Amino acid sequence: MDETRSGLPSVARAILLFSRFPGVGRKSAQRMVQHLLRRGRTEIDMLVDALGELRDKVRPCARCFNLAEEELCWICADPRRDPTTLCVLEETSDLLAMEKAGSFQGVYHVLGGRLSPLDGIGPEQLHIAPLCTRLRAGNVAELIIATNPTVEGEATAHYIVQISQPLVGRITRLACGLPMGGELEYMDESTLHQALAGRRAF
C-alpha cells in the first residue's frame, strides 16, 4: 500500500500513523491496516472507541505520576499499600513489571524518564521536584531507587541520592547480579562483576 501508487489517501494515512509506533515498520503497519479492513467496521469502531477512552480518561496520578483514571492511581488510592516505603522508577512500564513480580507492598514515584543531557533531559524534565516535595512531607522511611542499571539510569540514581539524602533516613537500591535462570557462561563482565561484588553469605 505505497501511498503514491495506491491512490488511497485514507489507507496511506493510516499506514503512516501505525508505522509511527515503536517497533512497527512499514510492512507491519500495512499488515495492521489490512487486518482492520478485513475485520471491518465493528473492529475499527471498537478501536476508535478504545482510543477515545484512552485520550479522555487516562492521566498521570497526581501523587506518583503512574497512569490513572482518577486523581490518584490504583496504588496511591489503595489503603493497604505502605506509604513509608517509596520506590522510584523511570517509567510506568517499570512500575508494572514490579507490580507483576508482586513482592513490593510500598508506593511508587515515576520519574518519567532518566537524566540524559545529550537529549536535553535534565532534572527539570523529570518528576524530581514533586519527589522532593513528597520526601519533605516526612513520612517516607525508606527510598528504594529502582532506575535501570544502565549508564543513564545510574546517573539518575546518583543524582536522586544526592538531593534526597537530607530528606530521608534510608536510601537503598535494587540488587544487581545474575538474573534467575541465567547462565554464567552468557553473562557480560559487568553483571558478573556486580554479582561477585554483591555476594551474600549462605
Next chain:
Amino acid sequence: MDETRSGLPSVARAILLFSRFPGVGRKSAQRMVQHLLRRGRTEIDMLVDALGELRDKVRPCARCFNLAEEELCWICADPRRDPTTLCVLEETSDLLAMEKAGSFQGVYHVLGGRLSPLDGIGPEQLHIAPLCTRLRAGNVAELIIATNPTVEGEATAHYIVQISQPLVGRITRLACGLPMGGELEYMDESTLHQALAGRRAF
C-alpha cells in the same frame, strides 16, 4: 499494564485491541499504548480520525476487489492500463507488491484468499464467480495466474485454470525459481527443482 493489576479499564481495553493485530503480542501492544499516552491527545486524535476515514471511505473495487475509495479502484479507473491482460492474485497485499515491482501494465482480479477446504474456504468464499463474469465478457486475451507458490495457492491456481479454460485464450502463471539475490546454498529443494525444471536458454 496487566488488566487486573492496573485497575485502568481503558488502558487494558486498548492493549487488548492492539494485541489482536497480526504479529502484535501483549508486550508490543503495551508499548504501543504507552507510546500513545506519552505522545498525548493530538497523536490519539490523528489516529482516531484516520481510523474513521478508513472505516467510512475504503471499500472493495466493484470490478476487481482491490481496495478503493470510489466505485472503481485506481487501477481499474486508469485508462492507460491494458484490460486485455488480467492478473489473478490472492490478496490486495499481493497486488501492491506487483504494483511496486512496476512491470505489469494490465489489470487485476483479487480473489480475497485461497482455497482451503479445512478452513471452510471453497470457491464460493472467493471472488471466483465475478472473475468468470469478467472472462465471459470476452475482452481478456491473457489470464496470468499469480497465486502464491504454496500448496493452497497451487490448488487455487489449478481450480482457476479448470474453470477459465473455456473462457480465455491464453492462461499463464508466474515463473517459479531462484529469487534474485538468493544463494543456491540456502534454497530449499523444491525451489531448486523449479529453477532447474524452468531453466531457459541464454
